[in-house]
Amino acid sequence: MKKILLTLMFVSFLNSNAQNPVQEFNFNxxxxxxxxxxxxxxxxVFVNDRMGAPKGALRLSNKAYQAVVGDLPQGNKPRTISVWVKFNAINAVNHVLGYGTAANGQYFGLTQQAAAGGNSEANLAGWGPGNDVVVSAPLLKxxxxxxxxxxxxxxxxxxxxxxxLKSAEGIARSTKGYILNIGKLNTATSINADIDDxxxxxxxMTDEQVMESYNSSKPAKTVAAPPVPVSSIDKKAAPAPVKLPAAAVAASAETSKSGKSVEVFSQGQKIIGANASNIGDLPEGTYLIKVTNTPKK
Incomplete structure (x- = not known):
């Protein structure tokens, strides 16, 4: 029993540590x-972040930034880099971030290519076509x-x-370098985007951990205003009448003269029978109208 508990504690420890970044930049x-x-x-230049907080994200307009980060994994060591980005233009390439050298397999970064026909290629860049992971997907600015x-x-x-989006096996990486760049690939600067976190x-990170990280950091959805309780409505207040077009009123009168009966239903209950003379008194809402011929006497 103790061995099982220790194993569970160890696995839990590994899972929690796996989702703790060694470095993070919030740009607050x-x-x-x-x-x-x-x-x-x-x-x-700071702008609103994805949550709407002022000065919570970094704006890059064909401008690059760099930092020396000693924790960047080298060679073929495991790694994960995550970033929130909002593209302010998608008709040109956006070099989001990366580090390493301009040599075969010695770079590791993210580039979003210019969009065409609503799609754009996201590129996990490794320097050299055989070291890149490229996938096309819809992209919006x-x-x-x-x-x-x-x-x-x-x-x-x-x-x-x-x-x-895409996975590739067997790509050897020998990443070298401790300078993390945002906004450029090697010496080429090209970006028009806001960067956060x-x-x-x-x-x-595993698929599940990546999804958990996204879910825990995504903006909250707008919550609709709750419905007004029936008890809070002034029952004495008369409902506003439905304003029907003149043509509809005329058609209603004509229907009554031509030997047709008009029935109006709301939520399966008939609320107007014989004719449609009092449609104008109905409160606002959606109704079903049934028109039938009546035999002439």
Whole structure:
């Protein structure tokens, strides 16, 4: 029993640690890491983040930033990088982030290619076509997306909003470098986007952990106003009459003259019988109208 408990505790410990980033940048009015040990260099422009909080995200308009991050996994070590990004333009390439050198298999980053026909290629860049993981998916500007890129020593994966977009096996990576760039790929700067919450992990997060990370950090949905309780409605107040077009009123009168009966139903209950002379007195709502011929006497 004790061995089972220890095993469960160990697994729980590993799972909790797997989702603890070694570094994160929230960009809440500054360029520093969450623990204030390192910082990106540059003069920032802050805007509302995905939650609507002012000065909670970093705006990049063809401008790049870089930071020396000693925790960046090297060689073929496992890793995960996640980031929230809102593209302010999708007709040009957006180099979101990355680190490493401009040599075969020695880079690790995320690039979103220019959109065409509503789709755009998301690229887990490894430098060299055979080292990239590329997937085409619909892309909209002015929408916040969460991207995660992972590598476990064999499998390279790219996710968006918690969903796996593409996985590739057997790509050897030998990433080298401790400078994390946002807004550029090597020396090429190209981006028009808002960036928020970059998180770096020294493990390859599982599908479930990526989804959990997304769900725990996505903006809350707008909650509709609750319905007004019936008890709070003034029962003495007369319902507002339905304003029917003149043509409808005329048609109603004509129907009554031509030997037709008009019945009006609401939620399965008949509320008007013989004719439609009092339709104008009905309160606002959706009704079913049944018209039948009546035999002439």
């Amino acid at each position: 009015g500054n360029l520093s890491s969450a623990d204030n040990t390192i910082s990106f260099l540059g003069t920032p 002015d929408i916040w997306y969460m991207y995660s890129i992972t590598y476990d020593g064999n499998s390279s994966k790219i996710y968006r909003n918690g969903e796996l 970059i998180k770096l992990y020294t493990v390859a």
